[in-house]
Amino acid sequence: MTFYSSIMKTIDEQGYHFEEWLQPAQIAKDVAQVAERISADYADKEPLFVVVLNGAFVFAADLLRALKDVRCEVTFIRVSSYWGMSTTGQLEFIVPLQQVVDNRDVVIIEDIVDTGLTIHQLKAHLRARGASTIRVAAMLFKPGKLEYNDAKPDYVGHELTDEFVIGYGLDFDGFLRNLPSVYKVKES
Ligand code: 5GP
DSSP: OOTTTTTTSSSEEETTEEEEEEHHHHHHHHHHHHHHHHHTTTTSOOEEEEEEEEHHHHHHHHHHHHOOOOOEEEEEEEEEEETTTEEEEEEEEEEEOOOOOOOOEEEEEEEEESHHHHHHHHHHHHHHOOOOOEEEEEEOOOGGOOOOOOOOEEEEEEEEEOOOOOOOTOBBBBBTOOOOSSSEEEEE
8 A cells, every 4th residue: 555654734845735645545536437447458468568658757657557458569769848827839859769669559648638648649659650549648637728620639537627726647847747646736
């Protein structure tokens, strides 16, 4: 059993106040239900999971280990579209796709889908390289902020409105990704 002895209920960082929103036990439930659905859908396939760094590394590690009887490959790409608390609108491939995706059933693992720009562009990238199917598993989804219809995730751990969140892989200017809970920013 995982035991986090020092989970903070609130965090103050660079003038912003964050409050704990999803505790590790809730996150574990969310991950388990996503893993169950993916396991059922991909039992007879050999999917390639594309983990979007940096933010998705924590979710991916939990999700991939929770899959049941799915023979799969895992690869990583690193993109950047976000600085501070707002998106720049431009996707930059910092670590490009290194795996051949031609004729593969691809599942993108993402930390959070916000406007959907990242997923929209990634899907186009994977389609252009011949992926036969592309689905998206996102730990978090902000449906109210979605601007690209094809970016709606197929598997979602938890939905939220439009708040900025940190923890469980999600950063604030590069920091706080290692927090085991997810925290929401609160207006002060
Ligand atoms: P999108 O392209 O969907 O607008 O944004 C996706 C990326 O923006 C995510 O992979 C994540 O890196 C970042 N992002 C979006 N919303 C949040 C948020 O609430 N908190 C953090 N830390 N990053 C976010």
